[in-house]
Amino acid sequence: MTMKKILNLLLVSIVLLQSACAGYIEVILLGTGTPRPSIERFGSATLVSAGGQYFLFDVGRGATIRLQQAGITPNQIDKVFLTHLHSDHISGLDDLWITGWVWQREELLKVHGPVGTHQLVEGLCDAYVADISYRVANVDLDNDKTKIESVEIKSGVVYEKEGVTISAFLVEHAPVKPAFGYRIEFGDRTIVISGDTTYSENLIKHAQNADLLIHEITAAAPSLIKRNKRLANVIAYHTNSSQMVEVLNKTEPKVAILNHVLLFGMSEDQVINEIKQKYSGDVAMGYDLMRIGVGSSIDVQRINIE
Numbered sequence: 001m002t003m004k005k006i007l008n009l010l011l012v013s014i015v016l017l018q019s020a021c022a023g024y025i026e027v028i029l030l031g032t033g034t035p036r037p038s039i040e041r042f043g044s045a046t047l048v049s050a051g052g053q054y055f056l057f058d059v060g061r062g063a064t065i066r067l068q069q070a071g072i073t074p075n076q077i078d079k080v081f082l083t084h085l086h087s088d089h090i091s092g093l094d095d096l097w098i099t100g101w102v103w104q105r106e107e108l109l110k111v112h113g114p115v116g117t118h119q120l121v122e123g124l125c126d127a128y129v130a131d132i133s134y135r136v137a138n139v140d141l142d143n144d145k146t147k148i149e150s151v152e153i154k155s156g157v158v159y160e161k162e163g164v165t166i167s168a169f170l171v172e173h174a175p176v177k178p179a180f181g182y183r184i185e186f187g188d189r190t191i192v193i194s195g196d197t198t199y200s201e202n203l204i205k206h207a208q209n210a211d212l213l214i215h216e217i218t219a220a221a222p223s224l225i226k227r228n229k230r231l232a233n234v235i236a237y238h239t240n241s242s243q244m245v246e247v248l249n250k251t252e253p254k255v256a257i258l259n260h261v262l263l264f265g266m267s268e269d270q271v272i273n274e275i276k277q278k279y280s281g282d283v284a285m286g287y288d289l290m291r292i293g294v295g296s297s298i299d300v301q302r303i304n305i306e
C-alpha cells in the first residue's frame, strides 16, 4: 500500500470518528495576522471542522502552507467563507484554489462571500488562464475542475447540511460594507468568528451562548494614536481592548480567543492583562496553528510541526 493510500485511509478514519462524535467542532487557527508580513502570524484564515466537513473562513497569505503544516492537503478544502474582501483575507485564495486543483480536489471550490465575490472569482479565473492551460496540456488535469463556484451571501443562514448550520451576520468595518461575522452550529456546540469589526452590537446579538468566540483585536499606545491620523483611522475600524472587554462581558463565551492581532507599541501580554482586569472569563491570545477542540469541554493545543 502506498503512503498516499495509507494517509487517505487515516483521513477517512478521522472523518468517521468526527462524525460519530456529534456536537464536537474542531478549529485550527491557520492565520492570526493582518496585512503586516509576519512569519509568526500569517494572513487571516480559520479552519473549522464539524460533522466530517471542513470549512475555511478567509484565505489570507500563506493559508495553504499552514494547512499543510496542520496535516491537511488543499484538495480537502472545497468550502470557503469570506468575511469581507480586504486583501489580507483573500490573498491566499488563488494558491488554495490552484494547488487544490492540481492535487485533484473532487468537488469544485465554492467560495461564499459578500457582494464583490463574483468579480473576485472571475478576475482570478482570468488571471490563471495561461497557468491552467499549461498544466492541462502537460499532465492531463481536469479542466472542468478549475472553475470556482461563487456565492454572494446576505445575512442569515448561508449553509445547512449534515447537521452543520452556518449563519452570516453583519459587523461594523466601514467603509467596508458589507463585512460579515459567522456563527457555526453543530449539535450542542456553537462557535462565532467576528471577522474584522469594531465594537458591534449585532455581533453581540449573534454571539450569545457561544462555546467559542474568535474575535479580532487591535491596540496602540495612546501617544502613537495622537500623532498619527492614519493609525487612528485604522484603529477606529477594529476592536480595541476596552471595546473587547465590553463585547466579552456582554457575550460571555465559554472561551474567547483573540486573532487578527494588530498591535502598535504594545505587547500581547499588556493587551491580555488589560482585558483580564475587567473580564473574569477565559480569554487568550490566539496564535497560528492553535487547535481548539470544542466538545463537552474546550481543549487548546499547539500543533507540532517538524
Ligand SMILES: [Zn+2]
Pocket (backbone or CB within 6 Å): 034, 035, 044, 086, 088, 089, 196, 260
Ligand atoms: Zn483584516
Ligand SMILES: [Zn+2]
Pocket (backbone or CB within 6 Å): 084, 086, 173, 176, 196
Ligand atoms: Zn478588514
